[in-house]
Amino acid sequence: MRQGSYACRFPALSVPVALYLTVLSLLLLITPSIAWRPWPNHQTNGSDPIYGASKKYEGSSEFVHLKYHMGPVLTANITVHTIWYGTWAKAQKKIIREFISSFSAVNSKPPSVAQWWKTVRLYTDQTGANITRSVVLGAEKNDRFYSHGKSLTRLSIQSVIKSAVTANTKPLPINAQNGLYLLLTSADVYVQDFCGQVCGFHYFTFPSIVGYTLPYAWVGNSAKQCPGVCAYPFAVPDYIPGLKPLKAPNGDVGVDGMISVIGHEIAELATNPLVNAWYAGQDPSFPVEIADLCEGIYGTGGGGSYTGQLTEDGDGATYNINGIRRRFLVQWVWNHVVSYCTGPNALDQ
Structure with missing residues (x-):
């Protein structure tokens, strides 16, 4: 579907290819390639039902058929350009910036964000080149005056980026x-399908x-x-009586929740x-991707309604990986080498 080039080592799209992408994308009803909620036991939009059961177990290789379809992956060093849409406190920005900076912080205390990224780096393109180790912060843009309003559609998200x-x-x-390009909307901004179906998605403009x-990506x-x-x-x-929330590691429920989605x-x-x-399923317009396969799994034994084995700090805050200075809770991703969900905080490593 997304033939062409905007990442890795490829030149800009030619006009015919760009036109093809636009027309085909509109025919696919502007459906982002992922629409994700971290709440357990739900299905991503358009996911094949066969994968619902597979998400309940770390080692669900019997049901998962993740395949490489010969397209590019991000082998070139990644620069994340952030758009802060709406009202953001400085402290909130610092949490998210450090998380992104931690992808390449190889000296962070284990289990670390950089170790979590190592699983993603196992994936290669058709030349055998691995996904880059380098993920760095780029330029930022503040849109504190809600230039496109406080209610955004999926198409108007692209207008914000423009x-x-x-x-x-x-x-x-x-x-x-x-x-x-990472578009982050503040707590007072409604986005089409937000909460009901999605917490974030990625696509291309x-x-x-x-x-x-x-x-x-939007989160x-x-x-x-x-x-x-x-x-x-x-x-x-x-609606779930008796279930108690965990304490957020950085003291901000909304932003700490965003970290895993990012x-x-x-x-x-x-x-x-x-x-x-790289995706599983038969329909490239509704792919089941490497993080979709591990929804709700944050530690050993995770799946169903259980997050898995996590760690508490001295103040009772819960996390599973370390950044440069902060701690975060981030879901695991699918490791195609061993065919199950993995993370650096696994107890059997």
Whole structure:
């Protein structure tokens, strides 16, 4: 579906290919390649039902048929350009910035974010080149005045990105070769299907809207709208009596909940940026990707309604991996070498 090039080592898209991408994407009803909620025992939009059972177990290789479809993966060093849409506190930005910076922080205390990223790096393209080790912060753009309103559709998300890369002052750089554009919406912004179906998704921009084909991910702060859905396990649904939330490692339920979704989206952008690389299932417009396969699993024994074995700090906050200075809770991803979900905090390593 996403033939062409906007990442890795490929040149900019030609006009015919860009037109093809745009038309085909519109025919697919603008469906992002992933739409994810961290709450256990649900299915990603369009996922093949056969994978529902596989998510209950770390070693579910009998049911998982993850395949490589010969498309590119992100082998070039990744630069994450962030768009802060809405109202964000400085402390919230610092948490997210450190998480992204921790991807390449190899000296972090184990189990670390960088070790978690090693599983993603196991994936290769058809030349045998691995996904890059380097994930760094790039330029940022603040849209604190809600230039496109407080209610966004999936198409208007692309318009927000266009505004950021075409701004009269300090536009984000156009980096079609190794840039990744991360749009983060604050807690007072509603996005189409947010909470009901998605907490985040990734896709690519249409040349007809943005002028370029750029990989992007959107993640929303669910603190005011649905923390029990998108900030689980730091918040729990009201309809489940007796279930107590865990204490967030950085003291911000909404942002700590976003961290795992951000990791989920970046991992899948790296391994399936054009929806023609690594995924399971028969339909590339609804792929089951490497993080989808491990929803709700954060530690050994995880699956179903159980997160798995986690760690508590001295203040009772729960986490599973270390960043440069902070601690985070991030879901595991599928390891195609051993055919089960893995993470650096696994007890059997």
